[in-house]
Amino acid sequence: MRKGSHAVTNAVQLDQLPEPLPAAQIIALNQPKADLHTVRTYEWNGWTFELPPGVFMPGATSRMIHERLLDGTIDVAGRVYAAMGVGLGVEAVVAGLRGAAEIHACDVDAASVRTAQRYFDELAAPTSRSTFVPVVSDLFADFPAGFRADVITFNPPAVSQRVSDDPAIVRNVCAGSPLVARFFAQIAERDLLAPGGEVFLIVSNTADLRAIIGHATEVGFAAEIAHLHDWQDGVLTYLFRLTREDR
Numbered sequence: 001m002r003k004g005s006h007a008v009t010n011a012v013q014l015d016q017l018p019e020p021l022p023a024a025q026i027i028a029l030n031q032p033k034a035d036l037h038t039v040r041t042y043e044w045n046g047w048t049f050e051l052p053p054g055v056f057m058p059g060a061t062s063r064m065i066h067e068r069l070l071d072g073t074i075d076v077a078g079r080v081y082a083a084m085g086v087g088l089g090v091e092a093v094v095a096g097l098r099g100a101a102e103i104h105a106c107d108v109d110a111a112s113v114r115t116a117q118r119y120f121d122e123l124a125a126p127t128s129r130s131t132f133v134p135v136v137s138d139l140f141a142d143f144p145a146g147f148r149a150d151v152i153t154f155n156p157p158a159v160s161q162r163v164s165d166d167p168a169i170v171r172n173v174c175a176g177s178p179l180v181a182r183f184f185a186q187i188a189e190r191d192l193l194a195p196g197g198e199v200f201l202i203v204s205n206t207a208d209l210r211a212i213i214g215h216a217t218e219v220g221f222a223a224e225i226a227h228l229h230d231w232q233d234g235v236l237t238y239l240f241r242l243t244r245e246d247r
Contacts, residue, residue: 019210033057036172080100081100081103089105104149150197154180156180157172157176
């Protein structure tokens with residue numbers, strides 16, 4: 001296990017979650033790179049991806065989900081999987097190779113969904129029997145009636161301080177906790193999680209952890225900490241596993 005990583009399975013006590021870091025520290029830690037609006041490349045797991053301008057470059061927190069999909073810790077085999085905020089599409093590729101029945105690759109950014117489709121077609125489709133469903137949507141707004149997922153993953157742009165006025169940076173980094181509150185409210189109100197379903201959420205103390213998990217519990221989710229990583233710079237990143245209590 002990497003230094004600073006802790007695999008844990010504990011029910012969440014809100015008062016034990018840390019408060020957000022000081023605003024100045026959050027802003028300093030989340031300064032956007034100057035190349036977001038250029039073509040970039042990303043390499044992982046022996047694959048090379050080309051990112052169009054504006055498409056989010058996966059970072060270490062995104063890899064916390066990608067690695068667990070790859071090793072089966074987040075089990076999607078034979079299940080309906082929704083990759084919320086799919087960005088480049090790494091999780092969609094991995095889910096295809098891990099045997100997901102359906103992969104709903106969702107992002108509010110159409111270029112991101114097109115990119116996810118491209119790399120699923122190139123890297124997964126030749127050997128995968130998964131059905132790939134591209135979805136351009138603000139959270140679940142444009143998902144079809146009757147949709148239900150067995151697994152949902154989300155690494156939201158939940159940073160609590162605005163770090164730029166560029167809409168693409170806000171969309172990728174600092175939409176804040178209200179976005180995550182809408183995410184859980186929509187799942188609950190539309191009954192989008194199948195019996196036995198799981199939501200895996202990445203969020204750190206650069207966001208308002210207590211507000212985010214508090215909103216989830218208010219609409220009927222039970223939360224546990226599946227993993228915790230200490231980056232040794234004051235940032236603590238949590239992988240939460242959430243299930244519907246009435247399930």
